[in-house]
Amino acid sequence: MPPLLEARDLSKHYGQTIALESVSFEVHEGVTGLLGPNGAGKSTAIKLFLGLIRPTSGSAEVMGERPYESVESRARLGYMPETETLSSNMNASEFLMHMAQVSGLPPSHARTRAADILRHVGLDEERYRPIGQYSTGMKQRVKLAQALVHDPVLVLLDEPTAGLDPGGREEMLDLIRRTAHTFGISMLLSTHLMGDIERIADRVILLEGGHVAEQGELSQFTKxxxxxxxxxxxxxxxxxxxxxxxxxxxxxxxxxxxxxxxxxxxxxxxxxxxxxxxxxxxxxxxxxxxxxxxxxxxxx
Amino acid sequence: MTEARGEVYDLGYQRYDGPREGRARARRAIFENGVRTVLGLGRGPRAKIMPVLLFVGAMAPAFVFVIILSVAGPLAGFLPGPADYYQVVSIIMILFAAIMAPELLCPDRRDNVIHLYLVRPLTPTDYVLGRFLAFFVIVLVLAYSGQIVLQLGLVLTASNPMDYLRDNWLDIPRFLVAGVLFAAFIAVVPLAVAALTTRRAVAAAFVIGLFLITSAVAGGLTEDAHCHDEEGALAPCTPGEGGAVTGDAAKWFALISFGDVPIRVNDMIFDRENESATARAAAELPDVIPIGVYLLFTIGSGFVLWWRYQRIRV
Missing domain, CATH: 3.30.70.790 (UreE, C-terminal domain)
Incomplete structure (x- = not known):
């Protein structure tokens, strides 16, 4: 099975600052944890796979394509950012329908998908309320929902439990695990929280100072x-x-x-x-x- | 008799195997969402108040002129015609654009929704183009609607509509072309300003200020001075007579008025004589100069808009 993501001798420099230096790794089906402290290069790796920046050298491929050469490859990727990225005026239903269309789905299908996904993340009852009135946990669910609404092959999650209380964190991790393991959507979970990785990841890639320090099956590290x-x-x-x-x-x-x-x-x-x-x-x-x-x- | 049996299915998450229309659909979604945003569609009644008010304001002159025409008939020859219409509605159109353009761009950057757009099959250029086209189309429809109402009024109130059409048919292609140029300018300048801030009120105030201040400055610097009638009393200057307070440079100062830029192009298209001081001063310049200024301001604003979105980092 070809990898979903593949970094080959991937380097990214910002002037004198080295964000990633000749890293190589593969992401296959399942849940992969991208672990590392702040400044390790996790966000840079995600941006390279999303095609938002170009590598200084080497390559970052998504299902065999280079996303920084063609934005079409993003159509099968989902991305849940760490920061607040939701339209406060729109309601969740309208917002998801719009995001599904921006991902390439026709309006009639987008409407059905939005309803299905809101049910999946547990926001069915709240779908007509403006997102600005949602709690932090509900907003995190909308962020996950918009990453799933076009049924991607792989979702890149950036600190998905950031800002959640312990109960909300458990629920979010459970939702991610259920989505990944029951419905076969692969996940790349970028986090600095080892507990999150231990809870849901099958494999782990540890980045440190722009290098891959360790990588392998989670069970290999938790013998x-x-x-x-x-x-x-x-x-x-x-x-x-x-x-x-x-x-x-x-x-x-x-x-x-x-x-x-x-x-x-x-x-x-x-x-x-x-x-x-x-x-x-x-x-x-x-x-x-x-x-x-x-x-x-x-x-x- | 068979026993009735019901089954409950938990459908849960469904995989999607329907059509995927890629970047073309993404562009169209940005355009359609832009139109809905400006018109307040799909949002509460409060979001519709401002577009409705501005729409009514922009259409009102056409209806008023038609009503006067239908009452006064040929006596209403003093009324502005198709050549004057864009100038008549330019203030309300600028107000409309200044208030509504920031709605299209500022919330997406303030709420970081732009980050979600740019990780989808969409480039920053696609986004900007979609938003511009949405706004341009609305402004154009608004500009054309008034002109169409006015044209219909003029034709229907004429003593012989066919004669009127035969004599004035050229007004139709003229207002169509002038409308495109007018709408492009009115749409792109406020969008360029809105691209530079996340605060809608700041963008709107800046655009209104830009048009008002440049108009006042240009007016002040091109105001005719020292013109007198035969009895020696102060009187309006005619072209070539007297002089502006800034002397020969007045014709160049006339160019800085943002609001007059598309009107000057409109005047050229309609071959219209404009009586305003800035228009008379600018009329001394070769035609290529006002056209060049129009292109510079329009394309320059378009470039600022495009450039700003190339620099957005997710």
Whole structure:
């Protein structure tokens, strides 16, 4: 399967400032996280794939085409920007219908698409209210909706959870994951939040200082460790003390207990201790690495 | 008897496999949305007040002239005709353009909607052209509508309509050509100003100020002085007589009045003698100069408009 996006020795310089330097990566179907701190080159990469700027050298291809040579290739791309980009006077229905037409859909189809997408993002009831009256979370949904209204092959999301409270963030990530995994629309999620990537991405590309620092399947970075996570509903301290007494190194991690560097024999010890203490076991599973431990070091 | 059974389907997200019309549809959408925006279509009643008022204001002179013609008949020869019409409505048309042009451009940049346009199959040039054409067409329809009403009035109130048409048929191609040039100028200058700010009120005030101030300055610098009648009393100067306060340079100062630029071209097309001081001063220049000024201001404004949108960074 050819890649949806392909950067080949891609460089972009702004005068003396190097935004990207000879980076190469591919984006395939599924959800890909483009991770990196501010100034890493994420936005520059997105602009290159949208054809808004030309590379200094190398190439940025979208489904085999160079978007900075022909704007037609953008017809199958969606883009959800980080900044406020919505018309405050229009209602969501009219706005989406217009955006569908600007993406090339005839008016009758645009009307149907606008209605479908507003239902999909949960704004069906609010579609005739002016967007200026929407909450931040609703505006984020309209931004996602306008990126989906023309049924793109790939959507580029720039910090989609920016400005949302924890509940709104969960809902937005869930909506993105559902759209990607259930309906097969690929996503490139640009963010500096590792938690967002861990929640929904299949693959990750880490940019640092205009270079690709790491890339690969997310599972490759979040492999299981030899630590065991123990979650009990009660008798937590009693279990911890009993395990320590039997030679298992246990540390508390929030509401969890972590049995460090556990061997196969330790599983039996843990089982026995929990049975003897009468604690109700909720979870016993190997701990996985977190992206932050890999990219920022274990101290993070 | 079969049992009636109902099923509920959750359609959810639907993939789209209908037609995709690409850049051509995108351009058309920008044009159509521009027309709707100026006319306030698809928005609340408040958005329609200003375009309706300005439309009525721009059409009113034509209807008033026709009513007077129908009452006074041939006695109404003093009324302005097709050659004068664009000058008569130019103030209200400039007001219309100054207020409505910013509606087309400023909100898209203020709300950053332009960023969503420019990531679609659309170039900045497509966007600017679509917006300009939308506004140009509305201004042109407005200009033509008044002329058509006036022409119909003149024909229908004439003692012999066929004779009138035979004698004055040239007015029709003249007002069509002059209307295009008038509308192009009236549309592009306010759009160029609106491209430089995100605040509609600032753009509108600047355009109105630009036309008023340049007209006042040109008027002041070309005002005739030292003309007297045979009894020695002050009297209006005739071309070639007396002199403006700025002397021979008056004819050049006359060119700076923005409002007069398309009117001078209109006068050439209709072969009309314009009695205003600036028009009389500018009449001393070869025809190519006012035409050149018209082209310079129109194409220059178009270039500013285009250039501004090439510099927008998403």
């Amino acid at each position: 299981e460790t030899t630590d065991l996570l123990i979650e009990v509903d009660d008798h937590r301290e009693e279990v911890a003390a009993a395990l320590a007494k039997r030679g298992v190194t246990v540390v508390a991690d929030g509401s969890l207990l972590v049995a460090q560097d556990a061997s196969d024999a330790d599983y039996d010890v843990i089982r026995d201790v929990i049975a003897e203490s009468g604690a109700r076991l909720r979870r016993l599973s190997p701990r996985r690495h977190r992206l932050s431990e890999i990219f920022l070091g274990p101290e993070s």
